[in-house]
Amino acid sequence: MVSLRRELTADPVRLIAALLLALTATAATLALPLFVQEVVTDLMGGRAPRAHAALMCAAASVGALAQALSGFLLARIGERLAYRIRVRIMDHSLRLTLGVVKARGTGELAARITSDALLLRQVVDVATQLPLAALTVAATLVVMVWIDWVLTLVTVGALALLTLLVLLVLRQMKENVGKQQNAVGRIAQRFTADLDALTTIKAHRAEAATAEALAADAERLRTISLEGARLAALIPAALSLGNQLAMIAVILTGGARLAAGDLGIAAFTAFLLYLLQTIPYVSTLATGSGRLQAGLAARDRCNELLSLPPETDARESHRTAPAALPDAPAVMFRSVSYTHPGARDAALRAVSFATARTGLTAVVGPSGAGKTTVLALIDRFVRPASGSVRVLGHDTADWPLDALRARIAYVDQRFTLLEATARENLQLGRSRPATDPELDAALEAVGLAQDITRLPQGLDTLLGRESDLSGGQRQRMALARALLSDADIVLLDEPTSQLDGLNEERLRAVIADLAASRAVIVVAHRLSTVRDARHVIMMNAGTVLDAADHDTLLHRCAPYRALVASQTTKPPPAPPAAHPALRDNDSAHVGP
Ligand SMILES: Nc1ncnc2c1ncn2[C@@H]1O[C@H](COP(=O)(O)OP(=O)(O)OP(=O)(O)O)[C@@H](O)[C@H]1O
Ligand SMILES: [Mg+2]
Incomplete structure (x- = not known):
């Protein structure tokens, strides 16, 4: 959890130094008029004001230097605070479950490290302003008591009323800042999601409609911010009301006491001067508290995120990984059911199957x-609602998550690449870096060697922005990544059509190569992949209809036969009649 007090006092030496320096700067500023007065007196008296002029210059320089140093120290503390909070939030976000991150949205999560972190950063400046102002007000009050305690009591009464008013406004302001930050998160979320879908938006000429939806979010933010501005405007009003009240009360009481002879005119004048002097510090206290409230609202939002449970708790990572059982299947599902959060129907119902330690298993189905x-x-991205999923003989819940995922290479349906160099992308998840010959061999195996060499910086080209890869190239990069991993199990979520005929042949070879020494489970859409599989699992509507080899299934499973038949329909003979997309698709499939 983020505790502002702990964060601010994490470096007490610097904080105290900044406070003392700020105090010095204030003292020097206050002393300067005194020295000026002395210099003028010297000059009027015909004396050379050497000593006093030197003191005047010294006070001015010391004041400026102390102010600069204090500002720098505070900035340092503030940047460190923002850095620590950003790092914690980013680290924690990466450790949340995929479902939670998806439900929250990337833009919303990103807002915590941008606008919320900035609000928290500002709290540091307040950390010296508030104590200094409080100190000055307290010291002045002591002097005021010494001058006349009755008037001081009246002043304190008026200031207490003012404080009450300001506190009421501040409470509302904190709530409003929370709402503002939520609205910022929402708008950031929608904007990032829209930018991710920009190709689709452009292709459907939906720029105007999308911009309209974004403008509606911006309008909501504007309305909330305006309410905040209204509240903020109340603070100077409350301040001036309180000050007037204090002044009127003091003048009335003072006047009465003056008339009764309980108070001298000199003391009354001095008291009024002190009262005037305190007012700016009271204002600083009020506005500083306003900024503190904004910081507290941002802290609450950060804490709310940090309190979401991570995918795995600290105890789990300290557990030792179980040893793989030698005779156990690579993967075994026993009556597994699962419903996605928010979904009405179960995605899986009583699914059972087992796969051998080596060889290819194809999962097929509509x-x-x-x-x-x-x-x-x-891969334990989600846990079963009932039943058990065993990997290498142990329930996935019994594996420390890190150890479980070290045993598995997962190639997702979108062949995601990180915004990193080709080299880094290839080595993702490896415990030791791969040598260049190892990388070259993997790239050669998937037929990517030339494509990567042609990139501006070869293997060290940053992928994802200017230098992106095609869908098929991404798929082959993901396969090369699996080849380079030392996982026992390779999971491959194959999309329908990303590869041309030549590369499809290559893919078969790579999968065969992988399956020679590991368990490869492929969600297969191509018959070529299915035919090579030793084991085919036919799924439909969340259940396993049948599982056997290709020929057996073809013989005894009617839905499988239908699935195969749907993929082997010959294209119409005349080329102009064939839909280009269908033609491409069919050429990628090899008949049974
Ligand atoms: N994040 C999610 N939230 C809610 N429902 C989901 C989610 N992901 C999948 N589903 C639902 O669960 C069911 C199974 O989805 P799944 O992605 O496993 O299908 P699939 O067999 O891989 O399909 P495809 O071949 O199209 O990739 C579907 O009905 C889908 O709508
Ligand atoms: Mg799928």
């Missing part, structure tokens, strides 16, 4: 059958 969900359960 779209929405639950194939990707099966892979997600193996």
